[in-house]
Amino acid sequence: MANWHQLRKRVHLGCSAIFLVLPFLNVIRFDIPRQRFYFFGYELWINEFGIIFFALMFLMFAIVVSSVLFGRVYCGYLCPQMIFSEASRALESRLGRQFRSRPRLGRAIFYGVVGVASVFLAFVFISYFVEPRDLARRLARLDIHTAAGISGAAVTLLTFLDFSFLRLRFCTTACPYGYLQGMLADGNTLLVQYRDEQHACIECKKCVRDCPMGIDIRQSPFQIECVHCGECIDSCETILARLKKPGLIRYAWGEADHRPKGPVPVDAKRVILTAVLLLYGMGLFVALSMRHAVLVRVAPERAQLYHAGADGRVYNDFRYSIANRSRQPAMVAFSLDYLPGATMNLASNPVAVKPGESVQGNFQISAPAAGRTEFVTHFSVRATNLSERVEDNFPMTFISPTEAP
Numbered sequence: 428m429a430n431w432h433q434l435r436k437r438v439h440l441g442c443s444a445i446f447l448v449l450p451f452l453n454v455i456r457f458d459i460p461r462q463r464f465y466f467f468g469y470e471l472w473i474n475e476f477g478i479i480f481f482a483l484m485f486l487m488f489a490i491v492v493s494s495v496l497f498g499r500v501y502c503g504y505l506c507p508q509m510i511f512s513e514a515s516r517a518l519e520s521r522l523g524r525q526f527r528s529r530p531r532l533g534r535a536i537f538y539g540v541v542g543v544a545s546v547f548l549a550f551v552f553i554s555y556f557v558e559p560r561d562l563a564r565r566l567a568r569l570d571i572h573t574a575a576g577i578s579g580a581a582v583t584l585l586t587f588l589d590f591s592f593l594r595l596r597f598c599t600t601a602c603p604y605g606y607l608q609g610m611l612a613d614g615n616t617l618l619v620q621y622r623d624e625q626h627a628c629i630e631c632k633k634c635v636r637d638c639p640m641g642i643d644i645r646q647s648p649f650q651i652e653c654v655h656c657g658e659c660i661d662s663c664e665t666i667l668a669r670l671k672k673p674g675l676i677r678y679a680w681g682e683a684d685h686r687p688k689g690p691v692p693v694d695a696k697r698v699i700l701t702a703v704l705l706l707y708g709m710g711l712f713v714a715l716s717m718r719h720a721v722l723v724r725v726a727p728e729r730a731q732l733y734h735a736g737a738d739g740r741v742y743n744d745f746r747y748s749i750a751n752r753s754r755q756p757a758m759v760a761f762s763l764d765y766l767p768g769a770t771m772n773l774a775s776n777p778v779a780v781k782p783g784e785s786v787q788g789n790f791q792i793s794a795p796a797a798g799r800t801e802f803v804t805h806f807s808v809r810a811t812n813l814s815e816r817v818e819d820n821f822p823m824t825f826i827s828p829t830e831a832p
């Protein structure tokens with residue numbers, strides 16, 4: 428006999444731990460004040476559009492594929508809203524039993540515990556958008572004047588109201604994923620289904636009493652409230668086992684309960700969606716592997732094409748920018764290729780850039796004027812990140828007056 432309840436509670440425990448630690452390990456955070464996107468150890472700058480695009484598309488398609496294949500498994504097993512709502516209900520009913528003779532005291536303890544838990548959960552939730560140590564410092568200073576402070580107070584209040592009163596009603600009223608799931612599911616999607624060809628149901632209604640959403644699965648497997656958690660499967664199996672009969676509710680692939688040849692049903696829609704997911708996953712992998720932690724840009728300044736110096740040399744102006752997106756200091760050295768006799772006038776070479784900083788500057792390149800027969804000479808500026816030994820080459824043009832050959 429399967430024990431979906433036990434499996435769910437174990438998964439809930441694992442998911443709670445993951446939800447609570449992810450922002451502290453910088454695994455995933457949209458850091459609004461710093462304008463950074465932390466993604467599995469990478470600190471991405473908000474202007475790294477390509478990587479962020481692939482990361483978001485990959486996550487979105489991961490949700491779509493899991494919904495098409497496994498229905499609302501996310502709702503029943505992985506969603507923090509569901510996990511903490513069930514925990515709040517379990518606490519409420521436990522306190523209700525313990526303080527049966529003093530219900531007001533029981534309620535007061537319940538609201539006290541949910542209040543403390545709400546402050547903590549709101550802190551963790553906001554840590555997905557603000558660095559947690561930064562946030563803790565603001566809280567220690569009771570900084571509720573800034574927008575972050577006011578948002579923090581609002582999130583705490585909403586969390587408290589949610590886990591005190593709204594709880595699983597959120598899933599059927601406010602959560603867009605439940606509605607989206609209705610559109611994504613098809614005839615092969617995994618769902619919880621009631622089947623009673625032998626008319627074995629004894630109308631005990633244990634499946635209804637144990638359903639966290641308070642519905643009767645016998646009405647239809649497609650009720651929007653049903654999160655396909657499998658609790659009713661356990662309930663029915665437990666009751667009918669006493670009569671030595673199998674349960675009437677089970678997980679099934681679609682209403683017709685197709686038996687897939689492999690672990691999951693395979694059809695064109697699933698193949699295409701999985702291929703798109705893999706495509707975005709590959710795009711993300713390539714974008715991450717091509718990423719340089721230190722981003723260097725070099726561009727010409729063409730307000731004046733060139734100027735001829737009294738020293739017999741021709742001067743061209745350029746500018747550079749260096750963004751150090753790593754957590755280590757960086758040194759970037761500039762040099763020239765394919766421009767014989769040229770020198771570079773840069774105030775400090777190599778250029779030092781602190782972690783998380785961006786610097787910009789200008790430099791001049793000069794070359795002897797004598798003997799130049801081409802108006803435009805192609806050359807390149809080489810930027811070497813000395814700490815990582817990574818080189819970037821920037822093809823440039825040097826402009827000078829020409830001499831007749």
Ligand code: SF4
Nearest residue numbers: 628629631632634663
């Ligand atoms: S638990 Fe099973 S037997 Fe009881 S009402 Fe539900 S489906 Fe029928």
Ligand code: SF4
Nearest residue numbers: 638653654656657659
């Ligand atoms: S009907 Fe069954 S599967 Fe659906 S939410 Fe209720 S207990 Fe979970």
